[in-house]
Amino acid sequence: MDDPSIARFADYLTEQWFEREDIHNYLEPFSHCLQTVLQDKLYGQHLVLRAVVNHVRAHFENKHPPKALTLSFHGGIGTGKSYTAKIIADHLFKGGMTSPFVHLISASKEFRRKDMIDVYRDQIHNWIETNISVCSRSLFIFDEMDKMPAGLLDTIKPYLDFYQQIGGIDYRKATFLFLSNSAGRQITDFTYKQLKSNVSRESIKLKDMQNIILNQIGNEDISRFQIIIPFLPLEKRHVKRCIQDAMEAREYFISESIVQEVMDEIVFYPQDEKIFTVTGCKKVSDKMEYVMFS
Numbered sequence: 001m002d003d004p005s006i007a008r009f010a011d012y013l014t015e016q017w018f019e020r021e022d023i024h025n026y027l028e029p030f031s032h033c034l035q036t037v038l039q040d041k042l043y044g045q046h047l048v049l050r051a052v053v054n055h056v057r058a059h060f061e062n063k064h065p066p067k068a069l070t071l072s073f074h075g076g077i078g079t080g081k082s083y084t085a086k087i088i089a090d091h092l093f094k095g096g097m098t099s100p101f102v103h104l105i106s107a108s109k110e111f112r113r114k115d116m117i118d119v120y121r122d123q124i125h126n127w128i129e130t131n132i133s134v135c136s137r138s139l140f141i142f143d144e145m146d147k148m149p150a151g152l153l154d155t156i157k158p159y160l161d162f163y164q165q166i167g168g169i170d171y172r173k174a175t176f177l178f179l180s181n182s183a184g185r186q187i188t189d190f191t192y193k194q195l196k197s198n199v200s201r202e203s204i205k206l207k208d209m210q211n212i213i214l215n216q217i218g219n220e221d222i223s224r225f226q227i228i229i230p231f232l233p234l235e236k237r238h239v240k241r242c243i244q245d246a247m248e249a250r251e252y253f254i255s256e257s258i259v260q261e262v263m264d265e266i267v268f269y270p271q272d273e274k275i276f277t278v279t280g281c282k283k284v285s286d287k288m289e290y291v292m293f294s
């Protein structure tokens with residue numbers, strides 16, 4: 001869509017859609033609700049809670065944001081990155097992940113072949129431009145960013161910058177979430193060191209963790225555009241709550257002995273101290289079903 005008048009019309013339709021949804025009255029309670037759900041249901045991630053709620057709220061309450069909101073989630077397996085992305089989608093769009101304005105792409109599934117980079121580049125351009133033409137507030141979730149072939153990220157960069165328009169389209173109202181496991185090991189090491197120095201988990205500072213991640217990913221260029229959100233490794237107390245949630249979701253009676261049996265199935269490390277889970281809460285449902293049926 002190169003014609004600016006068509007782009008303006010598309011933008012107008014989007015605004016109309018949001019007006020119809022009564023977004024200006026609807027944003028305030030919805031933001032509080034996002035905060036409440038993250039507070040109640042996302043365990044052990046105080047850095048995520050504050051940063052996500054503030055940035056999402058600021059972006060969606062601003063009718064003319066200066067640039068697209070780009071949040072980059074980093075952390076180990078099962079620490080809640082996809083879960084948080086889903087909660088954000090649920091609170092921004094009717095139908096959540098199934099909304100026509102929410103788009104999920106998995107790097108390892110979609111961009112497998114290194115020899116097809118040019119094709120992928122065109123696909124990404126088309127995909128972003130077409131979807132933003134339909135709804136300027138579109139949410140794009142790029143999962144497994146660490147598996148994205150080198151060079152493809154450059155394709156997305158122009159959409160994240162402060163440009164007023166590219167090819168007649170304004171990208172600044174969009175939201176991009178990048179999910180990756182990169183720097184997971186460094187996040188864990190730092191968390192471990194803090195705990196060992198008697199610094200509580202909740203006292204870990206966002207800035208410190210962001211610097212550690214930045215040092216690791218070493219991509220100064222892209223980090224200019226994105227806000228880094230660290231997901232800390234989960235501990236026993238968090239996994240217990242995940243088990244209880246999984247049992248509640250299946251409407252099982254929650255007994256302490258069953259929770260403990262499931263806990264016994266979960267692998268913790270370091271081997272001698274058993275502080276953090278290896279796979280976060282990712283395998284909790286499977287383990288819980290296994291225990292219930294054995």
Ligand SMILES: Nc1ncnc2c1ncn2[C@@H]1O[C@H](COP(=O)(O)OP(=O)(O)OP(=O)(O)O)[C@@H](O)[C@H]1O
Nearest residue numbers: 041042043076077078079080081082083242281282
């Ligand atoms: N911090 C958390 N608080 C509450 N539940 C969690 C948390 N982390 C994970 N879970 C639970 O575990 C499931 C799997 O987590 P999720 O898919 O978000 O992991 P992930 O960080 O995306 O992992 P991966 O890097 O492997 O993609 C979630 O659907 C949720 O039920």
Ligand SMILES: [Mg+2]
Nearest residue numbers: 081082083179
């Ligand atoms: Mg995930």
